[in-house]
Amino acid sequence: MGRQWLQKNREINAAKRGKLFSKLAREIAIAAKAGGPDPAMNARLAVTVEAARKQSVPGDTIQRAIKKGAGLLDEKLQLEMVTYEGFGPHRVPVIVECLTENRNRTAPEMRVLFKKGQLGTRVAFLFHHVGIVEATHEGSGLDIEAAAIEAGAQEVEPLEEVAAAHTGARFFADRGHLDAVTRALRQAGWSVTASEMGYAAKEPLELPSEQRKEVEEFLAAIDDNDDVHRVYAGLR
Numbered sequence: 001m002g003r004q005w006l007q008k009n010r011e012i013n014a015a016k017r018g019k020l021f022s023k024l025a026r027e028i029a030i031a032a033k034a035g036g037p038d039p040a041m042n043a044r045l046a047v048t049v050e051a052a053r054k055q056s057v058p059g060d061t062i063q064r065a066i067k068k069g070a071g072l073l074d075e076k077l078q079l080e081m082v083t084y085e086g087f088g089p090h091r092v093p094v095i096v097e098c099l100t101e102n103r104n105r106t107a108p109e110m111r112v113l114f115k116k117g118q119l120g121t122r123v124a125f126l127f128h129h130v131g132i133v134e135a136t137h138e139g140s141g142l143d144i145e146a147a148a149i150e151a152g153a154q155e156v157e158p159l160e161e162v163a164a165a166h167t168g169a170r171f172f173a174d175r176g177h178l179d180a181v182t183r184a185l186r187q188a189g190w191s192v193t194a195s196e197m198g199y200a201a202k203e204p205l206e207l208p209s210e211q212r213k214e215v216e217e218f219l220a221a222i223d224d225n226d227d228v229h230r231v232y233a234g235l236r
Contacts, residue, residue: 219231
């Protein structure tokens with residue numbers, strides 16, 4: 001329901017690592033701007049910093065991004081969030097969130113990337129705008145429904161790929177409860193790997209393998225763009 005198409009493509013080659021560092025730094029800055037520079041008081045920032053460390057982002061890069069986002073440096077954060085909607089191949093609805101300092105550059109790039117789809121068609125009504133938390137817990141076969149109820153999440157589904165002897169789940173929460181659900185899961189022993197506002201498809205499409213491959217290649221090309229923050233698709 002949203003970004004599952006990306007789950008199996010998480011491995012990153014060396015050529016993409018520098019681009020990943022830049023994207024993670026921007027996410028850290030945005031999280032610090034939204035909720036403050038203290039990870040102990042800002043669940044979204046804590047998760048983003050943890051994700052950056054797991055990808056070996058240098059500590060000084062992380063700290064600079066936090067200070068920049070919180071307005072503690074002379075260099076101010078100029079990024080703005082721009083959202084694009086449309087259809088991918090086979091009428092799969094797509095929402096793309098971009099963090100950019102120049103929307104006049106980003107817009108034509110999106111038009112090129114959507115050449116196999118249809119950019120500009122409103123599709124947000126096909127998604128729920130929610131808080132999304134991805135987390136894992138040691139031990140297989142844990143009751144994720146019970147974990148969701150205890151944490152205050154409204155819905156939950158299993159993660160597609162999880163390490164052996166672990167349980168993985170994607171929790172969906174009201175937007176105003178995202179930080180509370182994230183904290184509750186961490187306190188319950190879950191390792192949170194993502195905590196963010198996002199889009200969950202109301203009725204995700206099931207496609208034959210060849211069509212799905214075409215859509216995934218389309219989505220991956222968009223996700224690879226420097227300005228792209230998140231890509232959500234109505235694909236099961």
